[in-house]
Amino acid sequence: MPSGYFAYLHDLLKQRSGLLVTPDKMYLLETRLMPVARKHGYRNLQELVDAMVAVPDEPLTVEVCEAMNTHESLFFRDQAPFEMFQETILPELLKRRAAQRRIRIWCAACATGQEPYSLAMILEQEVKRLEGWKVEIIATDISHSVLERAKEAVFSQFEVQRGLPMQYLVEHFKQEGEYWRLSRAIRDRVRFRPFNLLDDPRPLGRFDVVMCRNVLIYFDMETKTRVLHAISGAMAEDGVLFLGSSESTIGITEDFWPVEAGRGVYKRTDTPPSVAEQMN
Amino acid sequence: MKTCLIVDDSKVIRMVAKKILQDLEFETQEAADGQEALDACKASMPEAVLLDWNMPVMSGIDYLRELRTLPGGDKPVVVFCTTENDIEHIQEAIEAGANEYIMKPFDSEIIQAKFTQVGLL
Numbered sequence: 003m004p005s006g007y008f009a010y011l012h013d014l015l016k017q018r019s020g021l022l023v024t025p026d027k028m029y030l031l032e033t034r035l036m037p038v039a040r041k042h043g044y045r046n047l048q049e050l051v052d053a054m055v056a057v058p059d060e061p062l063t064v065e066v067c068e069a070m071n072t073h074e075s076l077f078f079r080d081q082a083p084f085e086m087f088q089e090t091i092l093p094e095l096l097k098r099r100a101a102q103r104r105i106r107i108w109c110a111a112c113a114t115g116q117e118p119y120s121l122a123m124i125l126e127q128e129v130k131r132l133e134g135w136k137v138e139i140i141a142t143d144i145s146h147s148v149l150e151r152a153k154e155a156v157f158s159q160f161e162v163q164r165g166l167p168m169q170y171l172v173e174h175f176k177q178e179g180e181y182w183r184l185s186r187a188i189r190d191r192v193r194f195r196p197f198n199l200l201d202d203p204r205p206l207g208r209f210d211v212v213m214c215r216n217v218l219i220y221f222d223m224e225t226k227t228r229v230l231h232a233i234s235g236a237m238a239e240d241g242v243l244f245l246g247s248s249e250s251t252i253g254i255t256e257d258f259w260p261v262e263a264g265r266g267v268y269k270r271t272d273t274p275p276s277v278a279e280q281m282n
Numbered sequence: 283m284k285t286c287l288i289v290d291d292s293k294v295i296r297m298v299a300k301k302i303l304q305d306l307e308f309e310t311q312e313a314a315d316g317q318e319a320l321d322a323c324k325a326s327m328p329e330a331v332l333l334d335w336n337m338p339v340m341s342g343i344d345y346l347r348e349l350r351t352l353p354g355g356d357k358p359v360v361v362f363c364t365t366e367n368d369i370e371h372i373q374e375a376i377e378a379g380a381n382e383y384i385m386k387p388f389d390s391e392i393i394q395a396k397f398t399q400v401g402l403l
Contacts, residue, residue: 163395168372176369
């Protein structure tokens with residue numbers, strides 16, 4: 003167990019944000035807080051903490067807590083939803099939207115961008131079939147600072163190793179010191195916008211695919227119901243909604259119906275087969 | 283139970299990797315360099331190989347090229363695990379037939395994520 007600084011940060015984060023950082027999450031402190039340390043002229047976390055202890059600095063403390071607060075985000079999280087998007091939904095959309103040649107995707111709580119960028123990398127792979135098509139990925143999050151990071155598209159070595167196949171890393175990222183920057187081509191496929199899930203999403207337009215994964219868990223029951231209802235109103239009739247693999251609409255809303263139990267895939271209730279299902 | 287051959291000249295790394303892989307329910311074998319690993323594979327092909335790059339006697343990349351020419355040597359899923367963390371090395375690993383690539387330092391989450399990705403978990 004490393005000395006002083008870990009214990010200090012552990013206690014601070016637990017007290018301020020209710021966040022529990024265990025010793026095996028040391029790297030998380032490193033990845034999240036080294037940019038803060040460097041920005042203030044400290045060479046490592048020990049120096050940063052020494053300074054915080056020596057001279058209490060409220061703005062710096064808040065900055066440290068916020069840096070740790072970002073919701074976890076992984077490339078191709080859980081794999082299966084992304085395989086389903088590529089293997090079933092995209093081909094189905096290519097058939098059903100052939101007249102409009104337009105597909106719209108919403109990542110409803112995109113955090114630092116791994117989810118929309120994963121979709122963008124899949125689209126890049128399918129670039130030939132998508133010739134002449136307009137595919138929009140709208141990625142929203144409530145936090146402006148998180149969106150800034152997402153737009154930057156610079157990821158640490160730890161972040162690019164969690165879920166991202168090496169082939170994609172080699173194809174789409176450029177190494178910059180200890181960090182990896184995503185290519186312009188992939189970044190340009192995603193539009194980021196600040197959006198609070200408690201607001202009406204209809205101004206964002208109608209979506210064929212919505213990903214709202216691992217975010218409802220932060221809401222109480224009433225809010226979950228409300229948010230899901232609002233999302234259903236922003237979806238195409240045959241659209242499809244992805245929730246986190248441990249999330250469900252059962253008992254929360256009648257607006258959605260599971261397409262495939264256990265995979266977090268839902269369609270609007272009382273509508274034709276969704277784009278996650280084959281049309282007969 | 284799937285078997286994983288851990289190839290690294292550092293005993294400490296082998297120990298850490300062994301612990302992580304056993305928690306993921308792998309049966310583990312160890313080799314301290316590419317030649318030892320190659321001999322182990324000739325005796326019995328593992329399902330997975332966690333492979334260091336820089337080692338005495340025979341490097342990881344040389345071992346991998348040799349492995350892929352052996353009968354049944356196309357079967358093992360090979361995941362590099364090395365301090366070499368630049369695009370050129372990753373590219374070279376892909377060309378030599380590696381299935382995935384882990385840049386040190388690693389932790390159990392990264393190993394788990396990568397092994398899931400290549401279908402070992």
